[in-house]
Amino acid sequence: MxxxxxxxxxxxxxxxxxxxxxxxxxxxxxxxxxxxxxIETDKATMEFEAIDEGVVSQILVAxxxxxxxxxxxxxxxxxxxxxxxxxxxxxxxxxATAAKEEAPTSxxxxxxxxxAPSSASAAEAKKDGPSTSSGQTEKGDRIKASPLAKRLAAExxxxxxxxxxxxxxxRIVKADLESAPKGAAAPxxxxxxxxxxxxxAAAPxxxDPIPDFGxxxxxxxxxxxxxxxxxxxxxSMQEAPxxxxxxxxxxDALLKLRGEFNASLESRGVxxxxxxxxxxxxxxxxxxxPSCNVSFGGDxxxxxxxxxxxxxxxxxxxxxxxxxxxxGAKSLSKISTEMAELAGRAKEGKLKPEEYQGxxxxxxxxxxxxxxxxxAVINPPQAMIMAIGAGEKRPYVVDDALAxxxxxxxxxxxxxxxxxxADGALLMKTFKELVESPLGLVA
Amino acid sequence: xxxxNYDLIVLGSGPGGYVAAIRAAQLGLKTAIVExxxxxxxxxxxxxxxxxxxxxxxxxxxxxxxxxxxxxxAQQISADIDAVVKRSRGVAKQLSQGVxxxxxxxxxxxxxxxGKLASPGKxxxxxxxxxxxxxxxxIIVATGARARDLPFAPADGKRIWTYRHALVPPEMPKKLxxxxxxxxxxxxxxxxxxxxxxxxxxxxxxRLVPVEDADVSAFLEKxxxxxxxxxxxxxxVEELKATASGVTAKIKTKDGxxxxxxxxxxxxxxxxxxxxxxxxxxxxxxxxxxxxIDTDAMCRTNVPGIWAIGxxxxxxxLAHKAMHESVISVEAIAGNHPHAMDPRNIxxxxxxxxxxxxxxxxxxxxxxxxxxxxxxTFPFIGNGKAIxxxxxxxxxxxxxxAKTGELLGAHMIGAEVTELIQGxxxxxxxxxVEDDFIGTVFPHPTLSETMHEGVLAAFGRPLHI
Numbered sequence: 001m002x003x004x005x006x007x008x009x010x011x012x013x014x015x016x017x018x019x020x021x022x023x024x025x026x027x028x029x030x031x032x033x034x035x036x037x038x039i040e041t042d043k044a045t046m047e048f049e050a051i052d053e054g055v056v057s058q059i060l061v062a063x064x065x066x067x068x069x070x071x072x073x074x075x076x077x078x079x080x081x082x083x084x085x086x087x088x089x090x091x092x093x094x095x096a097t098a099a100k101e102e103a104p105t106s107x108x109x110x111x112x113x114x115x116a117p118s119s120a121s122a123a124e125a126k127k128d129g130p131s132t133s134s135g136q137t138e139k140g141d142r143i144k145a146s147p148l149a150k151r152l153a154a155e156x157x158x159x160x161x162x163x164x165x166x167x168x169x170x171r172i173v174k175a176d177l178e179s180a181p182k183g184a185a186a187p188x189x190x191x192x193x194x195x196x197x198x199x200x201a202a203a204p205x206x207x208d209p210i211p212d213f214g215x216x217x218x219x220x221x222x223x224x225x226x227x228x229x230x231x232x233x234x235x236s237m238q239e240a241p242x243x244x245x246x247x248x249x250x251x252d253a254l255l256k257l258r259g260e261f262n263a264s265l266e267s268r269g270v271x272x273x274x275x276x277x278x279x280x281x282x283x284x285x286x287x288x289x290p291s292c293n294v295s296f297g298g299d300x301x302x303x304x305x306x307x308x309x310x311x312x313x314x315x316x317x318x319x320x321x322x323x324x325x326x327x328g329a330k331s332l333s334k335i336s337t338e339m340a341e342l343a344g345r346a347k348e349g350k351l352k353p354e355e356y357q358g359x360x361x362x363x364x365x366x367x368x369x370x371x372x373x374x375x376a377v378i379n380p381p382q383a384m385i386m387a388i389g390a391g392e393k394r395p396y397v398v399d400d401a402l403a404x405x406x407x408x409x410x411x412x413x414x415x416x417x418x419x420x421x422a423d424g425a426l427l428m429k430t431f432k433e434l435v436e437s438p439l440g441l442v443a
Numbered sequence: 444x445x446x447x448n449y450d451l452i453v454l455g456s457g458p459g460g461y462v463a464a465i466r467a468a469q470l471g472l473k474t475a476i477v478e479x480x481x482x483x484x485x486x487x488x489x490x491x492x493x494x495x496x497x498x499x500x501x502x503x504x505x506x507x508x509x510x511x512x513x514x515x516x517a518q519q520i521s522a523d524i525d526a527v528v529k530r531s532r533g534v535a536k537q538l539s540q541g542v543x544x545x546x547x548x549x550x551x552x553x554x555x556x557x558g559k560l561a562s563p564g565k566x567x568x569x570x571x572x573x574x575x576x577x578x579x580x581x582i583i584v585a586t587g588a589r590a591r592d593l594p595f596a597p598a599d600g601k602r603i604w605t606y607r608h609a610l611v612p613p614e615m616p617k618k619l620x621x622x623x624x625x626x627x628x629x630x631x632x633x634x635x636x637x638x639x640x641x642x643x644x645x646x647x648x649x650r651l652v653p654v655e656d657a658d659v660s661a662f663l664e665k666x667x668x669x670x671x672x673x674x675x676x677x678x679x680v681e682e683l684k685a686t687a688s689g690v691t692a693k694i695k696t697k698d699g700x701x702x703x704x705x706x707x708x709x710x711x712x713x714x715x716x717x718x719x720x721x722x723x724x725x726x727x728x729x730x731x732x733x734x735x736i737d738t739d740a741m742c743r744t745n746v747p748g749i750w751a752i753g754x755x756x757x758x759x760x761l762a763h764k765a766m767h768e769s770v771i772s773v774e775a776i777a778g779n780h781p782h783a784m785d786p787r788n789i790x791x792x793x794x795x796x797x798x799x800x801x802x803x804x805x806x807x808x809x810x811x812x813x814x815x816x817x818x819x820t821f822p823f824i825g826n827g828k829a830i831x832x833x834x835x836x837x838x839x840x841x842x843x844x845a846k847t848g849e850l851l852g853a854h855m856i857g858a859e860v861t862e863l864i865q866g867x868x869x870x871x872x873x874x875x876v877e878d879d880f881i882g883t884v885f886p887h888p889t890l891s892e893t894m895h896e897g898v899l900a901a902f903g904r905p906l907h908i
Contacts, residue, residue: 146873147873147876148848148849148874148875148876149874151847151876166782167782173874174874299780
C-alpha cells in the first residue's frame with residue numbers, strides 16, 4: 001500500500017519549511033527509523049525519519065525547495081512489489097508519525113505554552129482551554145477548581161490535573177497555582193498581580209546571563225514551550241531525588257511476535273512499532289507494581305488506579321508528551337493507532353491539552369538514534385520515566401554459551417521520595433519479563 | 444475530686460473560646476473552658492450584640508421621628524435611655540445563658556476563675572482564693588482584648604467612657620465627644636446622635652473609618668455631617684479633663700490650631716489592648732508582637748501545645764475572625780487538616796447609620812499592591828428597593844483585578860449592607876470571577892441588586908444608571 005510522506009510540522013507554529021536535503025533517492029529501500037530528509041524551519045534543521053518500511057518510489061518535492069507547506073506530499077513509499085503509480089487512499093498521519101517515539105531529545109515535558117499572545121500554540125491552548133476549564137476531562141473526571149483558578153490556568157497554560165488542590169474538598173484555588181512551582185507553567189505569571197514586573201520575564205529555570213566571550217552568536221528568544229521545558233526539568237532534578245535502575249532486555253521474542261502481529265494486522269492497516277509494545281509493557285508493569293504508579297504530593301501519596309503513559313514525542317520547538325490513557329487495558333493495535341494519530345497531531349501542534357496533560361508515568365525512546373543507554377528526567381508530578389535504548393545485536397550468554405541476541409538497555413528513573421529502590425527494581429524486573437515473554441502483553 | 448485532665452483547655456469564653464470548645468466537643472475531645480467573668484466574653488456581653496440592641500432602638504427612634512416621611516403620624520415621641528439600655532442588657536443576658544446552655548449540651552466543663560498557664564499542658568484556675576489545676580495536652584488562649592485608654596485621661600466611667608461604660612451609660616449624654624472613628628467609635632457616635640445627643644467625632648487619621656475604602660469614608664463623613672455631627676479628621680485630642688459637669692478637651696485640628704471645647708461626656712475608642720498579662724505567657728516564652736500573640740496559619744504559638752485565637756492575636760480584631768480561628772485551631776489539634784484563613788476574605792461590618800460593610804482590598808490598597816484595577820460604583824439611588832425603603836443614600840463599589848477578573852474587594856455603605864456583604868464574601872472565598880457575579884440572577888426588588896450593578900459598573904456596563 002503506497003504511503004504518502006507529507007511535509008511534517010516540526011513545531012506547533014510551523015506552517016511551511018524548506019526541504020533542505022534528501023537523504024534517500026527514488027528506489028531506495030527504507031525501514032523504520034531511517035533518515036529520509038533534512039527539513040529546515042526558520043529555527044532549526046530537523047531530520048525526517050521513516051517509520052514505515054518500503055521503497056521510495058517517488059520524490060515529489062526536490063531538495064532545496066523553499067516554502068513547502070505542512071502537509072504537502074513530498075514523497076511516496078510503497079511496499080515491496082506494490083505499484084507506486086497506483087494512487088492509494090492516503091494514509092492519514094503516516095508521515096507525521098515519523099520520528100515519533102524515537103525522539104532525539106526525548107525528555108518528556110508537558111509542553112504547555114507559557115507566553116500568551118505571541119505564539120500560536122498559546123492561542124491553541126487558550127482556545128482549547130474551556131474544555132479543560134469546564135472542569136471535565138474527556139473521561140468525565142471532574143477537576144475541582146475555583147473559577148479563578150480555572151481562568152488563570154487556562155490563561156497561563158497550567159495543567160490543573162497536575163496540581164493538588166488545597167481548597168475545600170481538594171479544590172484547586174488560586175494559591176495552588178501561585179505557590180506550586182510544580183504547576184506546569186510559569187508560577188511567576190500566576191502571581192503577576194502582586195508583582196507588577198513582567199511575568200513572562202521571570203526565568204523559568206533560573207540561569208545566570210551567558211557571558212559574552214566575543215564569539216559570533218545570535219540569541220534566539222525562548223519559546224514558551226522551551227521555557228516550560230527548562231523550568232520543569234530543572235524543578236524535577238532539584239526536587240525529586242532521582243534513582244536510576246537499568247536492565248538489559250532481550251528483544252528477540254518481542255520482535256518475533258511483532259512480526260507475526262504485523263503480518264496479521266496488515267489488512268487492518270495497523271503496524272505495531274516496538275515502542276507501541278513497550279508502552280503496553282510499561283503500563284502492565286505499573287499495574288502489577290502499583291507502588292510505582294504514584295505521585296509524590298508533599299503530604300500525600302497519590303496512588304493511581306490506572307496507568308496512563310505519557311510518550312515523549314520530539315518536535316523541534318521542544319517536545320510534547322501525548323498520553324495513552326489506560327494503556328494497560330488497551331490492545332496493542334489500539335495503542336498503535338492512537339499513538340500514530342496523537343503523534344501526528346502533536347507534530348501539527350493540534351493536541352488538546354487533555355491529550356498531553358496528565359499521565360501517570362512516561363516513556364522515552366532514543367533507540368532509533370543508536371543511543372545505547374540513557375537516563376531520563378522524571379516528568380513531574382509523575383514519579384517514574386522509562387528510558388529506552390537501542391535494540392542491538394549483542395554477544396549474549398544463553399544457557400552458559402555465548403550467543404547473539406537482540407538486546408536493549410532500559411533505564412527507569414524513579415522519584416525516590418515516592419518509590420523505594422526495591423519497588424523500582426521490581427517494576428524493572430516486571431517490565432523486563434513482560435518484554436522478554438511478550439505474550440503477557442496480549443493475555 | 445473531679446478529673447481535671449482534659450484533651451483541650453480553652454482559656455476565655457468569648458466567641459473564639461466558646462466556639463472552640465463546642466467544635467472540640469463535637470470532635471470528641473474532652474474539653475474544659477475557663478472564664479473569669481461572663482460566658483460569651485466581650486462580644487455577647489459588652490460588644491457586638493448589646494451594641495446592636497442599642498442601635499436597633501436608635502434606628503426605630505429615628506424612624507419614628509421620620510414617620511411623616513412614610514405617611515404615618517407619631518406624636519410625643521421620646522426616648523428612655525434606661526429602658527433602651529435595659530433591653531440591650533436583656534439581650535446580652537439571653538445570649539450568655541445561651542452559651543451556658545451550649546456548654547452544658549456539649550458536656551464542656553466550665554471553670555469560672557482567673558486562668559493562668561503554669562507550664563505547657565498545665566493551667567491553674569483561681570477563684571475566690573481557691574486554685575485548681577487543669578491539665579491538657581493542648582491549650583487555646585482566647586483571652587481577647589480590652590479598650591485602649593488615652594494615656595493622659597484614663598476612663599473613669601463617669602465622664603470619660605470606654606465602650607463598656609457607653610453600653611450602660613449613667614445618663615444620656617447631651618454633648619458627646621467620640622475619640623476614634625473605627626467601628627466602635629462610629630457606632631456609638633451614630634447611636635448617641637440618633638438618640639438625640641450632639642456628637643463630635645475626632646479621628647487622628649485623615650478620614651473616618653480609615654480601614655474602609657476612601658469613597659466610603661468620604662460618603663460617611665457627608666452623611667454624618669448631614670445628621671448634625673461635627674467631624675474632625677487629621678485631628679488629635681491633646682488634653683481631656685473630666686470636670687464635675689462634663690469634660691473639657693483640647694483638640695488639635697488638621698490646620699495645626701488647638702481648640703478647646705466642652706462636652707458632657709467623652710467616649711475613647713482608639714483601639715484595643717490584648718489581654719496577655721498575668722496568664723503566664725511570659726514565663727513560657729510565648730512570642731508576641733506589640734502585645735499580640737504570634738501565631739501561624741493554624742493558630743499555633745511558638746510554644747508547642749499552646750495555641751491562640753481572636754483578639755489576643757493579630758488583626759483583624761473581629762468576632763467572626765476569632766470564631767473561624769477557633770475552628771481552624773481545634774481541627775488542627777484533632778489532627779485534621781483545616782484550611783488556613785485568608786485575611787482578605789474576612790468581611791467587616793460597622794452598624795452606624797448608614798451601615799458599612801466591606802471585604803477584601805480597598806481600591807487604593809489594590810493599586811498600591813500593583814494590581815491593574817477595574818473598579819465601579821453603583822449608587823442606591825438607582826435601586827428601586829432602596830427608594831421604596833426611603834433609604835436611597837449609599838452605594839456598592841467593587842474592585843476587580845483587570846487582568847484576571849478576580850474580585851479583590853467590595854465596599855458598601857447604605858441600608859442593610861451588613862446583611863449583604865456575605866454575598867461578595869462567598870464569591871470571593873470561592874474565587875468567583877466577574878462573569879460569575881454578572882451571570883447570577885439577583886432577586887428584584889432587593890438591595891442586593893446593587894451588588895449585581897456594582898460588578899457591572901466595574902466593567903462599565905451598569906444598567907440602571
